[in-house]
Amino acid sequence: MHKILANTVFLGKDIVYMTECHSTNDIAAEKLRNGSAKEGSIIITDKQTNGRGQRGNKWYSEPEKNLTFSLVLTPNFLKAMEQFELNKVVSLAVRDALSVYTEGVCVKWPNDIVHQSRGKIGGILIENTISKEKLESSIIGIGLNINQTEFPFPGPVSMANLAGGVLNKCQVLESILIHLEKRYLQLKKKNFAAIHMDYWQHLYQKEQWCHYEDIAGEFSGRIRAVNQQGMLEIEKTDESINLYAHKEVRFL
Template sequence: MPSCHSTNDSARELLQNTATTEGAIIVTDEQTKGKGQRGNAWLTNPGENLTLSLVLKPSFLRLAQQFYLNMISSLAVRDTIAGLLPGAVVVVKWPNDVYLNGKKVSGILIENSLKKEVLDNSVVGIGLNVNQQKWSLEGAVSLSTVAGHQFALSLVFERLLECLEAYYLKLKAGRYEEIKQLYLQHLLGYRQRRKYRSEVVFDGIIEDVTDAGLLKMRTSGGTEYFDFKAIEFIWN
């Protein structure tokens, strides 16, 4: 569609029709009220980037395993970018942002609906900066600013869908440990001492991420677990 408020909102509206099949995708050229993690806005220039939402029905996942959707989505985006930009440094920033050469290139927002103890359906919203050159916020980057040339959005879209499908099939096959290890392998700060801010600034080393998405970290006070909104990275 040319324009919409939020592809995730449009996808949820689509799900109200019970005939909606798994794999349905909402794509827009312009998202006027896009949402990111922590309630942040996700706004990009019309027609220059990828903004989409994918409908999944992962009823094979228990509530306690829902973070695996975050893992496979961020890994799919990471692999797509790494394939298009060989030699670039592409990492996942917990929980599911993707950074290219130290700057944010993609954000992901997953919204789940539950049925008892399993996931009934999920909407995976992805914003990927492809051809945009200027940003209202510092710390953003696009594929084209790194590559020095424009990309065909259709090509990036096709490769992203291929990666998403491959990882979703891994998840369906129950290859949880393989997915977890790949996520940790590409996770910013994994087994590295870095500075973070919770109630105070502290040094910590990421040791693991639980199935529910909690960040397991070794600090001067011992092992601690952090939820999504309880900690932030300090870049300088």
């Protein structure tokens, strides 16, 4: 799992493999601070003991079965107000790579990876450092259920469940990085319209009447848009339009 990848330009040329660590994002942040990490550096582990999801949620993964890694990017060509574009390209790259193995892989707002009918495959946690209204650095944590076939609670699904057999984790990782490099170069060109079109095309539950919950309670609504700041626009049955930031609305 720790060999240098040959089919990428800058991602995966510096890989730090750890049999166990508390959080790959925390290790990446520490290496970024002390200057031992650069753009494209990757921290990967077989066992993460204190993984984090969005807004502090815990991420649990069976040791040695799945992919748990963080990578460092320095997208200083992006303004702070454009940071959700990075979320889009990372989510799309993971979806692109996993779609080789099975149909029905979608991006669930803001950046979970799900199967359209079977459940959650994984999640992405992006931690940005901003300086002078620009992104200085980004640490991208990715956790994906690859070969774990049983889960202690309902909701998750693995690629092995979906594809009907064990996958080669090294090949999946390399595919993700190849797709991410392509998407990142697209982002550098600021081709935001094409990126948004792809994100919208593969967005889970878009324009479908579904059940949600916000601070006021449960409701039926349909996703109408995702704005430039990454907020989700949902139309309710009373024709009102609500905008939601992360964790302000829950999919039921």
